[in-house]
Amino acid sequence: xxxxxxxxxxxxxxxxxxxxxxxxxxxxxxxxxxxxxxxxxxxxxxxxxxxxxxxxxxxxxxxxxxxxxxxxxxxxxxxxxxxxxxxxxxxxxxxxxxxxxxxxxxxxxxxxxxxxxxxxxxxxxxxxxxxxxxxxxxxxxxxxxxxxxxxxxxxxxxxxxxxxxxxxxxxxxxxxxxxxxxxxxxxxxxxxxxxxxxxxxxxxx
Numbered sequence: 001x002x003x004x005x006x007x008x009x010x011x012x013x014x015x016x017x018x019x020x021x022x023x024x025x026x027x028x029x030x031x032x033x034x035x036x037x038x039x040x041x042x043x044x045x046x047x048x049x050x051x052x053x054x055x056x057x058x059x060x061x062x063x064x065x066x067x068x069x070x071x072x073x074x075x076x077x078x079x080x081x082x083x084x085x086x087x088x089x090x091x092x093x094x095x096x097x098x099x100x101x102x103x104x105x106x107x108x109x110x111x112x113x114x115x116x117x118x119x120x121x122x123x124x125x126x127x128x129x130x131x132x133x134x135x136x137x138x139x140x141x142x143x144x145x146x147x148x149x150x151x152x153x154x155x156x157x158x159x160x161x162x163x164x165x166x167x168x169x170x171x172x173x174x175x176x177x178x179x180x181x182x183x184x185x186x187x188x189x190x191x192x193x194x195x196x197x198x199x200x201x202x203x204x205x
Contacts, residue, residue: 034119041115048107055100062093079164092160099156106149113142140194147187154180 064071065086076089112131116122117139124130133145158180161173 037119041111044107044111051100051104058097065089092163095156095160102153109145113137117142144191144194147190151183151187154183
């Protein structure tokens with residue numbers, strides 16, 4: 001046992017020495033090129049701020065609908081709703097707010113997960129607000145989560161379409177339904193491929 005422990009310690013020291021050696025030349029340049037993605041993630045943070053402003057604007061349009069008939073008519077016209085029903089207008093506007101929130105969640109997932117996966121570690125271990133999914137995130141899991149989020153966003157849009165079906169053509173509704181089904185099939189395919197890759201790598205180990 002002592003011999004095995006010594007061999008294991010020697011191997012660990014050798015691995016640590018290799019890892020501690022700095023990259024030089026072209027490998028260092030190629031590895032450092034990952035920081036070129038930093039402006040992209042900073043741009044997504046700006047897009048997140050834009051969605052916050054959009055959410056506040058949508059909310060400011062929703063509140064007057066409760067007591068102002070003119071606001072109700074203007075909002076219904078803007079949404080393309082034939083029937084001037086307060087319940088339908090409020091429901092569509094709330095769905096629009098949910099849509100903004102889900103897209104914002106998608107942005108957070110891409111910003112945090114993408115930066116952690118492709119750029120640099122965030123060192124959030126032990127942080128009380130660390131997202132649960134971030135502890136085991138990788139490129140494949142991130143793709144599955146993104147596909148699931150896109151399905152949720154598409155579902156909101158499809159629900160809004162069927163609520164305001166009176167103002168839309170059957171062709172438009174059919175195409176939106178087919179696109180939603182395509183998103184579902186794409187997400188299932190991505191999840192199936194990820195599962196096959198995971199099971200294949202598990203068998204190799």
